[in-house]
Amino acid sequence: MRITQGAFSYLPDLTDDEIKAQLQYCIDNDWSVAIEFTDDPHPRNVYWEMWGLPMFDLPDASGVMLEVDACRDAYPVHYVRVSAFDARLTRQTTALSFLVQRPPEEPGFQLERQEGPDRTIRYTLRSYAGDRPVGERYGRGDS
Amino acid sequence: MRRPVDRNAEPGEAAEESQPDMLADDAVLDVDDIRAESEVDAVLDRLDAELVGLAPVKTRIREIAALLLVDRMRARFGLSSSRPALHMSFTGSPGTGKTTVALRMAELLHGLGYLRRGHLVSVTRDDLVGQYIGHTAPKTKEVLKRAMGGVLFIDEAYYLYKEDNERDYGAESVEILLQVMENQRDDLVVILAGYKDRMDDFFRSNPGMSSRVAHHIDFPDYSVDELVAISGLMAAEHEYVLPADTAAVLRDYLERRMRQPRFANARSVRNAIERARLRQANRLVSEPGATVTKQQLQSLEPADFLASRVFTDDAETQDVDDDDA
Numbered sequence: 001m002r003i004t005q006g007a008f009s010y011l012p013d014l015t016d017d018e019i020k021a022q023l024q025y026c027i028d029n030d031w032s033v034a035i036e037f038t039d040d041p042h043p044r045n046v047y048w049e050m051w052g053l054p055m056f057d058l059p060d061a062s063g064v065m066l067e068v069d070a071c072r073d074a075y076p077v078h079y080v081r082v083s084a085f086d087a088r089l090t091r092q093t094t095a096l097s098f099l100v101q102r103p104p105e106e107p108g109f110q111l112e113r114q115e116g117p118d119r120t121i122r123y124t125l126r127s128y129a130g131d132r133p134v135g136e137r138y139g140r141g142d143s
Numbered sequence: 144m145r146r147p148v149d150r151n152a153e154p155g156e157a158a159e160e161s162q163p164d165m166l167a168d169d170a171v172l173d174v175d176d177i178r179a180e181s182e183v184d185a186v187l188d189r190l191d192a193e194l195v196g197l198a199p200v201k202t203r204i205r206e207i208a209a210l211l212l213v214d215r216m217r218a219r220f221g222l223s224s225s226r227p228a229l230h231m232s233f234t235g236s237p238g239t240g241k242t243t244v245a246l247r248m249a250e251l252l253h254g255l256g257y258l259r260r261g262h263l264v265s266v267t268r269d270d271l272v273g274q275y276i277g278h279t280a281p282k283t284k285e286v287l288k289r290a291m292g293g294v295l296f297i298d299e300a301y302y303l304y305k306e307d308n309e310r311d312y313g314a315e316s317v318e319i320l321l322q323v324m325e326n327q328r329d330d331l332v333v334i335l336a337g338y339k340d341r342m343d344d345f346f347r348s349n350p351g352m353s354s355r356v357a358h359h360i361d362f363p364d365y366s367v368d369e370l371v372a373i374s375g376l377m378a379a380e381h382e383y384v385l386p387a388d389t390a391a392v393l394r395d396y397l398e399r400r401m402r403q404p405r406f407a408n409a410r411s412v413r414n415a416i417e418r419a420r421l422r423q424a425n426r427l428v429s430e431p432g433a434t435v436t437k438q439q440l441q442s443l444e445p446a447d448f449l450a451s452r453v454f455t456d457d458a459e460t461q462d463v464d465d466d467d468a
Contacts, residue, residue, distance in 0.1 A: 055288070057289060058288055058289055058291065059260050059262050059289070059291075059292060059293065060259055060260045060291040060292025060293065060330070061291075061292075062259075062291040062292055062327065062330040062331075063287075063288030063289065063290075063291035063292075064288075066284075066287075066288055066291070066327075067288070
């Protein structure tokens, strides 16, 4: 099951050139760009590991691409995303966030139902990949 | 939904946007049209106007610009046009304009479409080399990342490599530089600058670096005529005027100064003008009950230069009695 998280996730995966163009757009807007990765695809897992520090002062996207590639090399089967933070007063929030790498196979989620009192049902999502320990969730371990 | 397209992928994309279909093999292109289409001439003219002398530098830039034109024409015929290697080394005495040309070079390569951003990141050994093991690589990479899309200008590059100390971290920095210079050729241009003899040593001990630097440009020392022309430009930059008699004194000054030690070409000219500005200010202000005109505020008089030590140290100065300082 293909995970749709962040912008562009309903599109086919962006090529490197397209990613670069998006990054350049972020930079041109004075957003700081950060790279994050995780292998826990749960939608409520919002705090991903950071790859290095956010990049504040790069004028060109190829510098960011360098880091994206470094992160992909280090974590070849993790999810990697780029998020751009708009620090302007009155906004101060993530302006754009999109995946730049996803695992080759995404097993998806199981919908779990929990019986409660009075026949109530609580629903929860459990990722199949999440059964395995961190770093081994998408085959080829690396950590 | 429209897929985003990459506008940054190829250098010179602006001109290629409206690219007509590929030409037939026997088609003929008018070079003048292509020239006019690209803004090469404007860039080169500005270079000529703003920089005095430096013939070898200008020749090289002309060649690079010409190659760009040829590449564009080749592209029209469907011939492959790869980006030339643009890493450069600037060698020359102090004050011969290495840094200035590097700055111009960044704008120029941007104007010609070889660089996407055209900014200049000027660094020295301090910015690249770390203080302890493991510190150098991230530091160098950080700088390289900042320079992407522009020019990385490494001033006094020979300090990067210390021959007598093999444990120096400079070598690690050089290694990373080499790697990026090779792999990221489209993303940045590295310019190494320094004094001629020491740069030669540097290249001798780093043959890999020498072969990756395509353009070794030597900056000649300026002649007196060129220095006078430079001083005119510098004065104009600050909205000062050098009247004819002042220019003559300045020429005399420069001739004397050139014979003295530690002459730093254009930098010495700049310093001379800065000091003349100080003396002019003092001259205008210290006269009791004086009034000034716009013209007085603008012009540097011979006296402003004659008060210099360069003249007073010398016994055979002829104009020294005009000196009111």
